Amino acid sequence: MGKLLPILFASVLVLSGCGGGGSGSDTNEHLDSDSSETLDDPNTPDTPDTPDTPDTPNIPDTPDVSQIALLKISQYAQTAGASATPQVQDYIDAGLQGVNNSNLAKINEKVAELNEGDVDSVAKIQSLLDQLDVTATDQDYDQDGIADNLDNCPSIANPDQQDIDNDGSGDVCDLSNDRDDDADGHPNETDNCPAKSNPNQSDIDNDGKGDACDTTDNRDNDSDGILNSNDNCPAISNTDQSDLDNNGVGDACDTTDISDDDYDGIINSVDNCPAAPNKNQQDTDNDGKGDVCDSTDESDSDADGVINSKDEYPEDSSRAASVNSAYRLLSQATFGATEEDIDTVVKIGVDAWIENQLDMSSAYDNPSDSHKTHLQRTAEVAQLAEPSIGWVQSGYTFNSGVDLPNWNVKYYQMSTWFENALGHPDNVRHGSDQLRQRIAYALSQLIVVSAKDPRLDQRGDSLAYFYDILAKNAFGNYRTLLGEVSRSATMGVYLTYQGNQKANPETSTRPDENYARELIQLFTIGLSELNLDGSPNRDGNVNSYPDSGSVQVPTYGQEDIVELAKVMTGWDTKGNTYYGGTNLGRADYAAPMVFHPEHHEDEVAEGGDGDVTVLGKTFALNSGTDGSGLDAALDVIFQHPNIAPFVSKNLIMNLVTSNPSSAYVARVASVFNDNGAGVKGDLKAVVNAILTDSEARDSSNQSAYFGKLKEPILVFTQLLRSFNATPLNGWKGRADSDRGDGRSATVNGVYTYSFPSNDFGQAPLRSSSVFNFYQPDYIPSNTEFSVNKLVSPESQIQTDGNILSAHNKIASHMQRYEKNWINNINEETLAEFAANKTTWSTNIIVNYDREFELFEQALDGDTNGDFSNMRNIEDREIAVNALLDHLDKIMLGNTMDATFRQALTNFMLTSGTYNNSNTVRAAHYLVSETIRYIATSSAYMVQK
C-alpha cells in the first residue's frame, strides 16, 4: 500500500472523540501536580508548628516568647541541621531587627557556624547581624514601600502584601499553596481532591485524582474493554453495552427495568407484557405472561392445526387469519394477492404461509427438474420465439457463442421474470416460490445491474444469470451473495471491473475505482456510520440511539476506494479472447469471471508492501485461495456494523413500510447480525423477522404513517395475478431465416412484456443507473411528508407523466386483453387475437370468468352469458354489490371505503353505458370498468 495508515475522516473523528473524553488529559494534570510536589523549593517555609523543645533545662518555668525564640536560635547554632531552623518570626520574637526572608538563609548559615554560647543573647546575635550589614530597619530591598522586616516578600515588590494562604510569605514569593480549603487535613498542594474533604485520600483507580473528585474511573473491573466510568455495567463484562430500557444501567446489571416500553402505565419489570399495551394485565392462562403477548398458548381450541396464539380466530376452525391480514401479507411478500392465496392464508394462518414459502422448493434444488432457473427458462423462451437458431445445445443452457450477443435475449429474460412473478398455467412450479422471487426482486433494487448498460443490453443471458444469483441466495447468506455477485460477469461488466488491471506506469493507468466505491456505498454499508436502528451513529456506539447532533460520520474515505480498487483487478470474463476484451460474442457472460493473477495489482513488484488497508483493516492483496484478495475485502466489509441496519432497513422499506420505526429496524438488524445460531447475514432469518414482526403484522403496532406506495410495476403484477393471468398463445416470433422483418414462428406458453418502463417508469433490471429507480430517502413535495420528514421512495417515479401512462396501460390492458372481451366484444378467438402480436406486444391475457359468473348469477340467477337483466336497475344493483364484495376482497383486502363504494355504485347504476340495449356489451363494460377504476385509485396504489 502506498501509505501506511490511510486515515479516514471517520476514524479520525471517532478516535479523537474517544481520546478527548478518555484518560489522556487527566494523566497529564496528575503528573504536573506530582512533579511540583517533589520540587525542592527553598522558599517553602516549614510548617509553623511550635518548636519541639519542651525539656530544655535553661528555660524558665514560664518562658516568654523572646526566650523561646532565643533558645531556638542558639540550639540551632549548636546542632545546625538537627534542630528546627530559625525563621524570620523567631528573630523578630527574640527582639532582633533586620532579619527578613531574603537574608534569613544567609543569617542562619552564619549562625550555624557558631557555637551555642556565641548566640545565647540578643546582643550577640545583633552583633552578628551587624557584621552581616543587615541591620537597617528601614531597608526596603524591593522598593515597594514596605520595609524588609515588615515586608512579607522583601525581595519582590508587592505593595498589596497579598498572602492568600496566610503563611506570612506574600503570594509573589510564595510558589506553593499550603492552604487546606476543604479542611480535611491535607494541604491543597498535596490533597488529591482539594475541593472536597476527603481525609482518607482514597483513589481507587490510582490516577492521582481522589475518588471524591474523580468523575472518571479508569479501571475496567470486568475486563470488558470499557472503562468503569464509561461502562453501563462495570461489574459484569458486557462489551455490547446493551441497555434496552435506556435507563443508563446496562442490561447485564439491570435487575429492575423501570421503563415502560408500551406506555401502558405499567413499568416493564412488573408488566406481564412489556412489549404491548395491556393495562388490564389480563393473563387467562395464569402463566405470568399477559394474554396480549402470550405466544405460548399452544392449545388449538378449534383443532384447525393453528395454535390459539397464532390463530386470529381460535374458535373457528375454518379460518386462522382475516382476509385483511392475508391480503396485507401477500402484498408484502408476493407479486400480488390472488383469491386462492388469500383463501389459503385465511385457512392456514400467516406464520404457516411464511414457513411454507421459506421452505418451498426452488429452481436451485435440482438443475434438471421442471423448475427452471431464470437462465434456463430464458434460453428455452429464446428457442420458442426464434426456433431456427440453436440457442439451446443441451439441457436448458444457452449454447455458448451461438448468436450471442443478441438484442432480443433481454426480452426473453423479461418474459421469464414475468413468468416467475405471475405464475404459469403449465410450468406450475414457476412462480410457486413467490416469496423467494419477491426477495430476489427486492435485492435487485439494492444490488443493481441494468440492461441500460450497452453491453448487457445485448447479453440478456447475463441478466438472467445475475437474477439467478439473487434468487438462489434470497434465503441464503448475504456474504455468499456478495461473493457471487462480485465474481459475476454481469456485475463485472456493469461496474466496469471486468478486465480491470494493475497500475501501469508506462501508460499512466491505475485501477478502475467504480466497483470499489459502489460496493461500499450502495451494496453494503453506505456512506455514513449507522446505529443498529439505521439512524446516524455519532457516538461510536451502535447500540445507543438516537445520537444527538447533526453530523454524519463517513464510513470511508477516498483512500479506501483507491485501496479497494487495487483488489478489484485481475478479473475477466470466462473464455475471453484477450484480457479485458469487450467483444460481446467472445466470452461467457453468464458465468463467474476468471481471476488472472498476472493482471492483479502487484505492489511488491513495484516496491510496495503488497498490503492494502480498507476500512481500517489491512490484508494482503493476494490473500485468499484464489490469490485475489477479494474474499478478504468482502470479509472486511461484511464485518462492518453498518451492513445489518443498511440491508435490513432497505428490505423493510421495499417489502413493508417506507418509514419503519427505529425499533423495527433494530429488531431485524439484530437478526441480521445473529440469526440465533451465531450466524451473521442469514437472509432467511432476516426475511422471516421482517414479515413476522409485530409492526408488519399487527395494525395496533403501526403508526399513522405505516405502509408505502406500491411500486408501479407491482401494481400491474398484482392486477394481473388477481385476474388469472396466462400467456397469450399464438403470438408471432421471429422468422426462422429472417431475423429482420419476417415473422412466422407461433409462440405458445410465453409471456412477453418487453418495455414496462414506457408505461410504469420502471422495469426489473432496467434501472437507469446503479442508484435504482428511486432514492431511499426521497421526501415528496407534500406538506405532511416534508414537515414530518417522511420518505416515500416509490413516489419519486409517480410523476405526472408516469401516472398518466400507467393509468392508460391499466385501463386498456385490463379491458382489451381480457378473454371474455376478446371473445364476446371483439368476437375473436384468442388465436385470432394473437395473430398480429409480436415480442413487442404485452402477451398477457387476463380473464374475468369468475367475476362475470358471480355478477350474472346475482343479476339473472344464471350464468348463460346473456346478462338479460342488465337494464333492470334493482337487479343491476344487486349484481354490482356482489361484484364489489368480491373485488373488495381480492383487490383491496376488504378495506374499501364506504364513500368510495357508493361513488362506484352510483356510476354503475346511472351511466348510460351500462343501460345499453346490448346487455352483453354493457356487462363487459361494467365489469372491466369497475376493476379499472379500483385499480387506478389511490386506494389501490397504497400498501398498508
Next chain:
Amino acid sequence: MTSKMNRRKFMQLLAAGGASSTLGTVGQLALMNQAVAATPDFSDYKALVCVFMLGGNDGFNMLVPSDATHADYAAIRAALAVQKNDLGLSSISSAMHNGTMGGGSSNLYNVNLSQESAYTKGFYDLGAKGIPLGVNAVMPEFAQLVTDDKLSIIANSGNMVAPVTREQIQNKTANLPLFLFAHNHQQRALQTGQADNLDAIGWAGKIADSWAGVNNNSSLGLNISYSGNSRLLIGDTTSPLILNPGNPSSFNDMKLNAGSWSDERRDLFRELIAVGKNKDPFQKLSAGLLERSMNNFDLLTATWERKDITYSTKGPYGESLFDVPSTDDLGFQQGIDTGFIPRMENVAKMIDLGVNDDFNTGNYKRQIFFVGLGGYDTHARQADGHAKLLRELSLGLWKFQKAMEELGHADKVTTFSMSDFGRTLSINAGGGTDHAWGSHHFVMGGSGNPASGTLNGGTMIGTLPDLNPDGPDDYSDKGRIIPTTSQDQVNASICQWFGLEESLIPEIFPNVSNFASNPSDITSAYLNDLFIS
C-alpha cells in the same frame, strides 16, 4: 419588480416581536404562508435551463489547453489526451450557420469515420477570444457559440462549501463537500445549493416555494423537468411538473371536453380522488398526485395541440432544426443518443407557449427547466462514449440556441451546465476516468449582441488550474483537480439575472458568502462579469 416580504424577513419580524404575539401558532403559520406567497410582480419573461450531465462530465477533455500547458495535460492524460492540433473553426463557420457543414468524412474531426479517433484528433482554438483553451473537435457548434458570443466558459468550477487549498486537504482542515466523489450525493448537493447539506430541498424548489403562484397561479408552476423527479426542482410546498418529451397525452376515456362519455368518467375519477384525499397520509399523497397529473395534462394537451412550431432555421447538416443528424452525417460508427435534442425541442416549445400566453392563463413570467443527460460516468472506453456524448451536447445546445433566436426569446433564456463532478486527469485501466472534482462548465444565452442584462458571451470566467498530478491544484496525486470557482457562485449570478430577490440569494445559497472577496459585500462572490451590467 416590487419588493415583498420574504419568509426570512418575516421570521425575523416574528422573533423581534414585530408581529402580534397574541396570535396563536396557527395564526402565525397562516401569516407566514401569506408572506411566503408574496411573489415579485415581474413584468417580463425569463427562463433558466439547467443542463445536467449525469455521471460527471470530463470537462477537461471538452475544453483542453491550447497553450504551452498542453504538455502538462497531455502527459497525465496519456492515451486519452486530445492532441494539440487546431482544426480551424473559421473554415466551417458559415457552412455551419447555413446548414451546409457537410457530413461523414467532410467533418473536420473525421478520422476514418471513427468517433474514438475523432475524440482525440484536435480542437478549435479559442485563442482569438483571448481564451487559452480549445474546444474538442467533435463540438464545432459549441466552439462557434463561443465565437459568436453566445456562450461563456466557467473555468474549473465545482461543488464547494468554501475555497479549498491542497494544503488544507493535506492537513485535513479543508471544508469539503459531504461525500465528495459519490455520484448521487454530489448531484444532490449541486441541486440543494448546499454542498454541506444533502437533506435540503432543491434550490429551484425553494424559489418556487417563495414565488408561490408565479405565472398567474398556473398549475404548471415554476419548475418543469424533462428528466424525472430531480431534487433541484422539489420544494417543501411545491413540486415540479415532470414531462416526457413529445406530445402530451391524455387519460384514456377521460379527455377534457370530449363529450359525455368522457365527462362522466372524469367525474367518477375525481370523486374517487376526493375519497383518497380524506384517507391516510399515503392515500392522500397518491390522490394528490393523481389529481395533479390530470389537471396538468388537461392544460397541456389542450394548449400543445393548438400550436405547432415549424422552424425555418436548419441544423448544421441541413437537417430540420430538431432532427437528430444521421450516423452517416455524424461520421461516427454509431449514432448519438437521441435523448437530449428532443428534450431541448420541448423546452423551446414550452417557453414559447408561456411567453405567448398560449395557455390562456396570462403571460408566463418565470420558468426553470431541468434537462438531464445520462452516460457521463465514463469509467471505461471514454474515447468512444464521451465522443458521442459531446457531439450530442454540442448539437443540442446549438439547436436550442438557434430556436430561441428564431422565436425571439434568446435574450430571455439562460442555459447553464451542472455535473456531479469532473473526472480524474489520470486514466484507469479500462481507458476511462474516475470520479474527481473540478471541471469546466458553460453558460449560454443572449443573441450575441451585447446589451445590458444579457449574457457576456465569448468569455472565460474563473481561473485555469495547474493540471500536473501532485501539483498545487491536485487533491492528491491522481489529477483530481480542486475547483477554483464554486457552482454556487455561478448559480447565484444566474439567479440574480433571473430576478431572485437579493435578500433570498444568501438564503438559498448559504455558502456563497464564503467566496466573497469583500466579506461585507456578498455580491463580491458573484461572477459579476457573467452578464453585462
